[in-house]
Amino acid sequence: MQTQLTQLLQIKYPIIQAPMFLVSNVAMVKEAMKSGIAGCIPALNYRTLDELRAAITELKSAKVEGGSFGFNLIVNKSNVKYKGQLEVLCEEGCDFIITSLGSPEETINQAHKAGIKVFCDVTDLKFAKKVEELGADAIIAVNNEAGGHRGQLSPQELIKELIDNCNIPVISAGGVGCRADIDKMLSYGAEGVSVGSPFIASIEAGVTDDYKQACVDYGASDIVMTERISGTPCTVINTPYVQKIGTKATWIENLLNKNRKLKKWVKMVRFSIGMRATEKAAKKATYKTVWVAGPSIEHTKAILPVKAIVANLLS
Ligand SMILES: Cc1cc2nc3c(=O)[nH]c(=O)nc-3n(C[C@H](O)[C@H](O)[C@H](O)COP(=O)(O)O)c2cc1C
Structure with missing residues (x-):
């Protein structure tokens, strides 16, 4: 499963454990890295910049070959901590940043100086062209099957439109719950997938057991x-x-x-x-x-360790 994403991040499989507000944490990303995929945490999951710094330090020392870690930055005005978070990420270093909501221009410029790759959430071609022009390393194509704030286009429509018109790798986000879904996204031309909802019901996730169990039951x-x-x-x-x-x-x-x-x-x-x-x-x-949560919880049948969820996605 070698793709442009596995090359960009030096990971074994073309999967990113997607950033999820309140859910993602260091324990999940450590296990993701050990499983040969990338993991990402929203910077907003940390109340203070010192907590964010501590998380980066822990992940740096836990990094293993075949895994990689990054953070998600909300780059518009709703995130009052944005400047400080960007500064900490660039000072401490991480493998990649995923930007959402707003212009990623400053993030791309600063992160690239620090040797960090930047992937940008997009839901349409217009914004994809913009982030490509600004120097993004890849596009995260958020489709209408994604959990959270989803896009309007189906995975196939969105991926096709982006690969036909952009020259940077497209990573598909939304609706992936099993191996067949991964293969489908790759066959449409994606270089990898970003998977969120299936990881909510992980032992390591920092949410209540009721929330995890709901992802199993619904x-x-x-x-x-x-x-x-x-x-x-x-x-x-x-x-x-x-x-x-x-x-x-x-x-x-x-x-x-x-x-x-x-x-x-x-x-x-x-x-x-x-x-x-x-x-x-x-x-x-x-x-x-x-x-x-998104519709990809359809495949969630039990609360499992991250490692087992990755193994299920690959089998
Ligand atoms: C509980 C939850 C929280 C999320 N929080 C964020 C977030 O903070 N930032 C972000 O860019 N995307 C967020 N997302 C979107 C995911 O990063 C990803 O694009 C999405 O989960 C992909 O769809 P899937 O759930 O079908 O895998 C969230 C999704 C979920 C389900």
Whole structure:
């Protein structure tokens, strides 16, 4: 399974354990590296820059041949810690950064000076062309089967459009839960896959057992889109609580969103409130079961160690 991604990151298999807010952690990435794949953690999973620095130090000393590690940076204004996080990543070093939401220009320039590769989340050709021009090393093509903030195009449509029009490697994100899915994405022309949801139900994940078990008990047909977390549609498991609160933004949010001056602030406040609520649902036993996951949990049959999840993906 040698591809441009395995060459870029010096990994054994063309798989990235995708960054997941609140879920990804050092323990998962260590096991990912030992399994011959890359692992990525959102920088936002660390409250302070010192905690981020400590995570990098631990991963650097745990790095083994055939594995690699990186961090995800939210590069738009909703992330007030962005500048500090970028500085720490460049000072301490990591193999790659995945950027999301916003222009990756500064990240690409700074990271490249530090010898770090930059992959950028995109959902359409226009943005892909932009990040290619800015010097991105690869594109993460987020399709309409992804968990979290998904794209609009099917895996096949998106990959084809990008490989026909861009010259950097395309890594497909979304909808991969088994070997056949990996082979399918590679046959469409992707150089690798970024896999998130199937790793939620891992022993190492830092979320409650209820959340992990829900990924086992529910399947693809239980995933719905909700605007109730951050305002931006996001995939969640359709638990009785989600059914009770509904998936549409409230009338008051819609009203505030229509006001152009207020819109930016409403978005930032909404984002922060939503993230705190999701954190409670993911990390504490609560009746407010709003759990983010994508349809690829269909293949999740048990809570397993990361190593076993990788082995299942490859078999
Ligand atoms: C629980 C969860 C949290 C996520 N958090 C982030 C995040 O913080 N940053 C990001 O760029 N993508 C995030 N994603 C998207 C993943 O990185 C990846 O693109 C997606 O999981 C791929 O789809 P899959 O879940 O079908 O594998 C998240 C996805 C999930 C399921």
